[in-house]
Amino acid sequence: MKFFLFLLIFFSSLFGAKAVEVGQRFESSENCKVCHRRIVEEWSNSWHAKSHFEKDEYFKKSLEYVSRKTRKSLNAVKIQCATCHNPRISVTKTDEDYEIAAVMGLTDEDDPVNKAVNSKVISEGINCVVCHNIDKIHDEYDKSKRGINRVEWTPSGVMTGPFKDAKSPYHKIVSHEFMRSNPNKLCFVCHANDRSVKGVVFTDMESEYVGKQTCVSCHMGPKQKGVAATYRMYNGKAKMRMVRKHGFIGAHTPGLWKDALRLQLKKQKNRLLIKIKNPQPHNIPSGFGSREILVEVVYKKGNVTVGQKTISLTRHYIRKHKKVGIAHLAVKQSKDTSIKAHGEKTIRLPLIKGAESVEVTLYYRLVNDEVRSLLDLKEPIWSKKNFIAKSSLRL
């Protein structure tokens, strides 16, 4: 008996994701507001706060699409995607019995799967008790194990943080190096090796990353003087510390795209050379599949447009039976057209007769036309062109 118990623990520690229940006092960020108001407000405007399927149209419709095309129940797919999008979920897989019951409409509210998917704990997506309850990151695991399957959780009510000397009246605290000197390790728990149901890796920030710059230095901003908590913990005072913002601003914030890439134009014989440089330490586009860079070229004679061309830098995904699909169902993907981390790409175009000047504008879009129409995405954010850079040249 003891031996079996040992085996069970051994194997579940090797392969299984162990859910740890989050106590009610900690499950909602509302409970942190009294002492961490600034942080809670910054986080709630971030897309980490929108990673739950009810809060992101693109995610929700992708889930439904995967469920339809793989003939799995919607809840089974929700659990699969929760690995990174909602990692505090209490059930990590569904079995055949559940699938049959789900198809026949025989599951009820009390079913552990249904309870897990609809629970309040996961409704906030990637919230405080995701990042700050990670106790261990298993970098020795296979690359394909991400999110829930790569971490161990602290017991409920124990927060991990950057400061070794912090004390709180509300929760216990432990400090880990991945909150201080190596935060990229924390980000790569989910921002790496995202793969389709067929094992096609469609994003991998970890392998494309160049240099040692931390993700937080850009996506949480520089360290600034401030308080981590407003509660007067230290001789009636809050401690002044060096802290960062919790906005995790990124691709969904249009203003940030300005100058994310650099643009240079040159005439060479009878050709136009468009050079795009990427000063960032990861590829652009990167992250999620089907993101897009648009290169709009306008040829002019005086003020009159004499020619126009738009080039799309994006990726296309082929699912079963050679049909067009989304990244998560990919059997095959088209060539990577992104601009490499700290790298550059040159596009060569013929000149147009009579053109005296040319104007080139770069834009970013969250979803390309193909996938936007496939999923019927309605919110304007998905089709919006975010300005990156513009340049012109006399020919």
Ligand code: HEC
């Ligand atoms: C009653 C006040 C209070 C509440 C409520 C509270 N905290 Fe704290 N928390 C503190 C204090 C005080 C500190 C230490 C601040 C310092 O040392 O500068 C702290 C520190 C932290 C740290 C940083 C630890 C470190 O080592 O750097 C994290 C993370 C944290 N809290 C998360 C949370 C979360 C998540 C919640 C809500 C579930 C929460 N706190 C609720 C008072 C509170």
Ligand code: HEC
């Ligand atoms: C995506 C991961 C992530 C989420 C979600 C997150 N944090 Fe943090 N938090 C971090 C990292 C990383 C740091 C360390 C930043 C640094 O100083 O380099 C940090 C630092 C802190 C600190 C120490 C003070 C500071 O600003 O450095 C507190 C307190 C804190 N977080 C509370 C919270 C609370 C409360 C929430 C929920 C509203 C939350 N965090 C959500 C990753 C996260």
Ligand code: HEC
């Ligand atoms: C538990 C998994 C997980 C961890 C850990 C995590 N992220 Fe994320 N992150 C996500 C998911 C999922 C999304 C997409 C949410 C959505 O769009 O619905 C996301 C989105 C983002 C975005 C895009 C925001 C935008 O507006 O486009 C940025 C930037 C980001 N994360 C940075 C970080 C950084 C920096 C860290 C490390 C401190 C980190 N993340 C840790 C899962 C994670």
Ligand code: HEC
């Ligand atoms: C030198 C600053 C810098 C660093 C360091 C950095 N990023 Fe970025 N990142 C950017 C910029 C600039 C963009 C594009 C503009 C924007 O965010 O709106 C971007 C975009 C992103 C996107 C959206 C990508 C897309 O094509 O849709 C994600 C996700 C992201 N970063 C995550 C990370 C993670 C995770 C790390 C660490 C492994 C990291 N970033 C490190 C500057 C940085």
Ligand code: HEC
């Ligand atoms: C390995 C971790 C991981 C898994 C598993 C995962 N995702 Fe994601 N997903 C991410 C990260 C990280 C981002 C943010 C990347 C970015 O913004 O560039 C993201 C972003 C997305 C986005 C873009 C959202 C937006 O607002 O632009 C969609 C759609 C999405 N995921 C769908 C899914 C679906 C459907 C599943 C399950 C079939 C799934 N994901 C499973 C990590 C994961």
